[in-house]
Amino acid sequence: MPDLTSNTAGIISPNPFWLASAPPTNSGRQIMRAFEAGWGGAVWKTLGQPIQNVSSRFGGIHWRGERAAGFNNVELITDRSLEANFKEMAEVKRLFPKHAVISSLMVETKEEWKEVVKRSIDAGADGIELNFGCPHGMCERGMGSAVGQEPKVNQEITSWVKEYSSIPVLVKLTPNVGDIVPHGLAAQAGGADGVSLINTIKSIIGVDLEKMAPQPVVGNKGSNGGYCGAAVRPIALHMVAALARDPGFNIPISGIGGVTNWRDAVEFIALGSSSVQVCTEVMLRGYRIVEDMIDGLTRFMTEQGYETIDQMVGKAIPAYSEWGDLNINFESVAKIDAEKCIGCNRCMVACHDGAHQCIHPNPDGGLTPVVDESECVGCNLCEIVCPVPDCITMTEVDNGYAATTWNEHMTSGTKIRPKKGSHGYDMP
Amino acid sequence: MNQKLPANRAELVFEDFKKPYSEQQARAEANRCLYCYDAPCIQACPTEIDIPTFIRRIANENVEGAAKTIFDSNILGMSCARVCPVETLCVGSCVYNHMDASPIQIGKLQRYATDAAFDAGLSFYEAGEDTGKSVVCIGGGPASLAAAHRLRRFGHKVTIIEKDHYLGGLNTTGIASYKMKADRSLTEVEWLMSIGGIEVRSGISVPDQMSWADLQAEFDAIFVGFGLGEDSLLSLEGADSKGIMGAVDFIAKMKLGMVDLSSVQHAIVIGGGNTALDAVRELKGLGIDNVTLAYRGGEAQMSGYAHEWSEAKREGVSASWRSQPLAFIHNNGKLTGVEFQLMDENKKAIDGQTKTLNADLVLLAIGQGKLGALTSGLTGIEVEKGKIVTDAHGATGAKGVYAGGDCRNGGKEVVNAVAEGDQAAQAMHTFIMGGGSCRT
Numbered sequence: 001m002p003d004l005t006s007n008t009a010g011i012i013s014p015n016p017f018w019l020a021s022a023p024p025t026n027s028g029r030q031i032m033r034a035f036e037a038g039w040g041g042a043v044w045k046t047l048g049q050p051i052q053n054v055s056s057r058f059g060g061i062h063w064r065g066e067r068a069a070g071f072n073n074v075e076l077i078t079d080r081s082l083e084a085n086f087k088e089m090a091e092v093k094r095l096f097p098k099h100a101v102i103s104s105l106m107v108e109t110k111e112e113w114k115e116v117v118k119r120s121i122d123a124g125a126d127g128i129e130l131n132f133g134c135p136h137g138m139c140e141r142g143m144g145s146a147v148g149q150e151p152k153v154n155q156e157i158t159s160w161v162k163e164y165s166s167i168p169v170l171v172k173l174t175p176n177v178g179d180i181v182p183h184g185l186a187a188q189a190g191g192a193d194g195v196s197l198i199n200t201i202k203s204i205i206g207v208d209l210e211k212m213a214p215q216p217v218v219g220n221k222g223s224n225g226g227y228c229g230a231a232v233r234p235i236a237l238h239m240v241a242a243l244a245r246d247p248g249f250n251i252p253i254s255g256i257g258g259v260t261n262w263r264d265a266v267e268f269i270a271l272g273s274s275s276v277q278v279c280t281e282v283m284l285r286g287y288r289i290v291e292d293m294i295d296g297l298t299r300f301m302t303e304q305g306y307e308t309i310d311q312m313v314g315k316a317i318p319a320y321s322e323w324g325d326l327n328i329n330f331e332s333v334a335k336i337d338a339e340k341c342i343g344c345n346r347c348m349v350a351c352h353d354g355a356h357q358c359i360h361p362n363p364d365g366g367l368t369p370v371v372d373e374s375e376c377v378g379c380n381l382c383e384i385v386c387p388v389p390d391c392i393t394m395t396e397v398d399n400g401y402a403a404t405t406w407n408e409h410m411t412s413g414t415k416i417r418p419k420k421g422s423h424g425y426d427m428p
Numbered sequence: 429m430n431q432k433l434p435a436n437r438a439e440l441v442f443e444d445f446k447k448p449y450s451e452q453q454a455r456a457e458a459n460r461c462l463y464c465y466d467a468p469c470i471q472a473c474p475t476e477i478d479i480p481t482f483i484r485r486i487a488n489e490n491v492e493g494a495a496k497t498i499f500d501s502n503i504l505g506m507s508c509a510r511v512c513p514v515e516t517l518c519v520g521s522c523v524y525n526h527m528d529a530s531p532i533q534i535g536k537l538q539r540y541a542t543d544a545a546f547d548a549g550l551s552f553y554e555a556g557e558d559t560g561k562s563v564v565c566i567g568g569g570p571a572s573l574a575a576a577h578r579l580r581r582f583g584h585k586v587t588i589i590e591k592d593h594y595l596g597g598l599n600t601t602g603i604a605s606y607k608m609k610a611d612r613s614l615t616e617v618e619w620l621m622s623i624g625g626i627e628v629r630s631g632i633s634v635p636d637q638m639s640w641a642d643l644q645a646e647f648d649a650i651f652v653g654f655g656l657g658e659d660s661l662l663s664l665e666g667a668d669s670k671g672i673m674g675a676v677d678f679i680a681k682m683k684l685g686m687v688d689l690s691s692v693q694h695a696i697v698i699g700g701g702n703t704a705l706d707a708v709r710e711l712k713g714l715g716i717d718n719v720t721l722a723y724r725g726g727e728a729q730m731s732g733y734a735h736e737w738s739e740a741k742r743e744g745v746s747a748s749w750r751s752q753p754l755a756f757i758h759n760n761g762k763l764t765g766v767e768f769q770l771m772d773e774n775k776k777a778i779d780g781q782t783k784t785l786n787a788d789l790v791l792l793a794i795g796q797g798k799l800g801a802l803t804s805g806l807t808g809i810e811v812e813k814g815k816i817v818t819d820a821h822g823a824t825g826a827k828g829v830y831a832g833g834d835c836r837n838g839g840k841e842v843v844n845a846v847a848e849g850d851q852a853a854q855a856m857h858t859f860i861m862g863g864g865s866c867r868t
Contacts, residue, residue, distance in 0.1 A: 064487065065459035342526035349465035361466075367526075387462050388527055 002301035004294065006040060006309050008274040009194030009252040010168040011127040013040035013100035016265065016309050017293050020256050020277035021046050021104035021129060021172075023075065024287070028088025032095060037287035038294055041100030042092075043196075043277060046077035046131045047085050047116060048106040048143075056216040058283075059205035061231065070231035071280045072205040074216065074223050076137045077106055082116070086123045093124030102170070106131040106143050110160050117164040127167050130158060130192075133174035133199025135226050145199070148174035151186035158190025170254060173197040175232075175239055184243040188251050195243065196254035196277060198236045200226025229280040233258030237271055244272025245317045261289070262296030269309065270316035328409065329401040329417050332378035332394040334359070334371050340391035343367030347382035347392060355381045356421035373397075375422040431594055431614045438682040439605035442713050445739075446510075446536060446607075454540040458487035461532050464523055469534060472521035474847040475502035479518060483537055495545035496552055498538055503577045504570050504846045506546060507599050507616050509538035510608040512843050513702075515735045546615070551622045556583030561860045564589060564647040565849075566634050567654035569597020570842045571833025573617065574849030575651045575856075576626050582857045586626045587647070591633035594684070595621075597655060598834075599842055601680035604706035606713060610683040640806040644828075648865045649856045652816060652824070652831040653849060656839055657797025662698075666756030671763030675699065675707040675793035682710065694718040694786045696766055698753055699793030700730035705737055707791050708745045719745045720785060724752040724771050750775075754782060756790065763788055799835055814838055822852030823859075828866025830856050 006016035018041035019025045019034055026045040034042055057075040060068035078085060093101055103120035105128060107113055120128055132154055134144030147153050154171065161169050171187035173180060175198035187195050204224050206215045214222030236257020243249045255273030259265050260281040268276045281289055306312050336347065336359075348369040351359035358375035359382060362368055371382075383392040404414035449457065461483040469479045478497055485494035498505035514520070514535035522531035545552070561584045565572035568590035576586045594600045596613040603613070621628075632638050634654065643650055659674020661667065675697060681687050695716045697707045700723035711719045721740070723730060726749050730737065741747075751768035752775075758764055770781040799816065803809050808826035810817040815838045816831040818824050824831050832848030834840065 065456050340527075342523040343464075343468065344462045344523045345465035345467075346462060367468075 015040035022279035071229035089123035155190035162191035203227035442605035494541035506542035568595035571845035571849035572653035578853035669758035704793035821855035
């Protein structure tokens with residue numbers, strides 16, 4: 001039986017699944033229910049001077065029948081008093097001493113930071129997370145992403161908190177920057193014990209075409225919000241990996257962004273996360289989703305022979321390469337399994353209109369299109385659009401060229417294979 | 429043209445066998461469509477509706493656009509959505525069948541879109557600019573209606589001549605009521621006629637009351653879409669007993685008014701085609717306990733659709749295979765049973781083997797009377813095996829005379845009639861605009 005215990009910068013939890021700081025962690029009652037459901041940790045809904053919210057607050061991308069494939073919100077930090085929150089936090093820690101409770105904070109002045117850090121520690125929090133990420137509302141008041149986007153400010157406030165904190169401090173980073181690395185390094189320079197990322201992405205989820213206003217519409221106007229949910233996962237994975245592989249960055253990461261199940265979680269762990277945080281999927285389906293996250297992760301680790309979470313952390317980072325260091329002479333072509341093909345021709349139209357015009361109608365009139373392998377560039381598009389599992393496979397071709405990279409080619413003139421891909425062919 | 433039906437009609441007991449989609453159901457099903465390129469469902473549709481396009485429009489919440497896509501290819505798309513044997517046409521050819529996944533319910537999606545357009549009062553089309561030409565469509569069924577609408581869009585003056593009262597042909601009088609009731613067909617007729625400028629002369633039969641010569645004198649081109657004749661009957665002993673009817677005749681009576689089945693305990697439908705299958709299911713639905721399909725071949729030899737027969741069996745219809753009627757048994761002229769000759773696997777009589785089944789109602793679904801007399805008097809037209817001979821575009825051997833629907837194809841689906849009517853209309857347009865005329 002693998003050990004799911006997770007250690008993120010000294011914050012220990014029985015499994016790597018934490019609730020992110022968000023509506024599901026708004027109160028002690030909710031967090032206790034979540035822990036009962038199986039969650040290993042919870043980052044409290046960000047504490048600071050209580051705010052007033054607008055209604056409505058959320059928006060969803062409903063795509064081809066799927067509700068909320070992407071999600072956004074214009075909700076701010078807690079609207080409840082610090083006193084009530086810290087009192088509940090202490091109660092949660094008393095009843096669930098082995099679960100991780102992380103106090104998320106967002107205030108303005110150094111004095112305020114000192115106060116909320118002290119009260120978090122007094123409540124028994126296992127760690128502190130600095131919300132330098134919120135891209136709506138709070139940033140207009142000089143907090144949230146307004147801090148996270150300025151490495152100097154990030155570093156300075158982090159160092160304030162470190163000055164007062166005896167427990168681990170994570171800095172939550174905003175993805176609303178050109179390159180995440182300097183921001184992770186700033187947190188590290190400020191003394192952070194770890195970082196968590198990503199916070200939400202500044203977004204307009206849609207436009208109400210009747211009211212002609214951005215959604216969610218508050219009365220007759222809308223504002224930009226924070227984008228999250230399954231749709232943002234690729235962006236989050238990249239940012240996590242960019243920090244994990246940076247030689248100058250060497251503090252732990254708690255990964256966030258579109259985690260919906262155990263598989264997503266393993267991907268974050270493989271790219272350098274010690275724990276993962278989940279919000280949107282819980283908002284859409286409830287705390288109970290953690291049940292299969294635990295079961296699926298356990299089965300995966302057993303099958304693959306991993307005994308601890310640490311053994312998987314960053315496991316895919318060595319294979320994360322610059323484009324210029326990929327083997328440019330590696331060649332694959334699409335093979336269509338005629339036994340499985342159902343004749344929808346989606347590969348053909350995709351290849352013709354969106355790729356390299358190398359999939360053609362069957363010359364014998366059969367329903368399976370044929371691949372002109374002499375022109376197939378191995379781009380994968382056909383395999384992506386094919387609705388039948390394992391019908392199209394990308395198969396390696398031995399072209400006789402020794403492995404080399406673009407960078408090697410540019411520096412040492414290594415030989416690269418000739419280009420393929422028909423240009424200008426018209427489908428009959 | 430008063431097309432109002434009686435308030436009390438026997439067919440009203442039927443509910444739709446296939447229920448309409450709600451908005452959510454339609455969108456979910458539309459989202460499942462793979463949007464195939466060069467899709468086999470289009471190829472399987474006689475009217476070549478651009479199915480992936482209309483389904484994508486439903487998915488994208490452009491339901492009116494979806495309806496327009498359908499009507500562009502098939503002006504009777506609303507009724508075809510209900511009456512088409514989609515299991516053997518578009519749905520049967522859906523690529524999902526190849527991966528053992530449930531095929532897209534194209535008929536139900538088509539019904540969803542076309543009903544929405546009807547509900548919204550959208551008729552989409554306008555008559556073309558007047559060409560000064562005049563055409564006639566003989567018969568008021570699907571082939572003629574499709575031809576008339578297309579010809580009107582071209583700007584010709586169009587007249588429909590119908591021998592009966594109601595328009596819509598078998599769409600009104602012959603469709604199994606669990607697929608579509610008569611009033612829905614008449615709604616479609618009214619919708620289609622809203623293009624304006626189509627004159628209807630009903631109660632006139634060609635050539636008895638209006639001769640071919642009259643027609644040739646009055647119009648520039650003629651479309652023949654008068655279907656087939658009456659039900660074929662059997663000249664056997666006892667054939668004039670009370671309780672024997674043609675199936676098409678029975679169905680029409682049930683759809684347009686009341687039928688008295690109170691004394692019927694055992695009903696037998698003789699035949700193995702789709703009219704026979706409609707009739708057994710309808711009799712069952714009308715509350716008759718013992719309904720038997722009697723066919724001279726075996727189950728696998730039936731020309732009726734397997735999916736219809738399987739539903740009929742599920743509904744409790746029994747079968748008497750390899751049974752050819754020999755004589756009708758009666759009591760003082762009232763039918764009491766049918767004596768059958770038993771047949772072998774090659775539909776040959778087995779010497780000395782007969783059986784008798786009780787029956788107080790027999791419906792004959794052994795085909796409809798062939799043409800012949802109807803076309804006599806029109807020089808140049810040829811009838812072969814009961815079908816009017818035409819070229820690929822519907823032109824007959826008589827100049828300026830075109831044909832489509834059952835009289836041309838021998839009795840196929842509504843969708844075939846629409847395809848042929850539409851196609852012939854386009855050929856007629858080319859003909860008359862090129863200076864041709866059937867005027868003698």
